Each structure stands twice: as C-alpha cells, then as structure tokens.
Amino acid sequence: xxxxxxxxxxxxxxxxxxxxxxxxxxxxxxxxxxxxxxxxxxxxxxxxxxxxxxxxxxxxxxxxxx
Numbered sequence: 417x418x419x420x421x422x423x424x425x426x427x428x429x430x431x432x433x434x435x436x437x438x439x440x441x442x443x444x445x446x447x448x449x450x451x452x453x454x455x456x457x458x459x460x461x462x463x464x465x466x467x468x469x470x471x472x473x474x475x476x477x478x479x480x481x482x
Contacts, residue, residue, distance in 0.1 A: 421448070 423444050425432050432440075453461045 419448075 423441060425440055450461055
C-alpha cells in the first residue's frame with residue numbers, strides 16, 4: 417500500500433522557523449506511524465516508539481525505494 421500526503425504549514429507571512437517546522441514534521445510522522453500500526457496490527461498502539469516493527473519496516477522500505 418502506498419500513501420502519499422503533503423504537510424502544509426500556513427503562516428501569515430509565509431515563513432516558518434526551522435524548529436517549528438521540525439516539530440510539525442515530527443508530529444505528522446508520529447501520527448502516520450500510529451495510524452499505520454493500527455491498520456497493520458488491528459490494535460491501537462499504547463505508546464509510540466521508533467523501535468516498533470512498523471517503524472522499522474517503513475524505514476527499510478524507504479531505504480529500498482527512496
């Protein structure tokens with residue numbers, strides 16, 4: 417399954433400082449990982465971890481396809 421999404425950060429003056437942008441991207445990444453784990457395991461994850469099997473699989477596929 418392939419999922420494409422765009423992260424759009426709207427500001428009044430069309431600028432985002434690096435820290436705020438990185439925090440926003442981390443939040444989106446965490447949300448996508450949580451949803452992906454729910455879909456694959458059919459269980460709501462209790463805690464998010466970069467060590468989860470879903471995260472590791474996603475990283476491996478990205479390295480192969482990116």
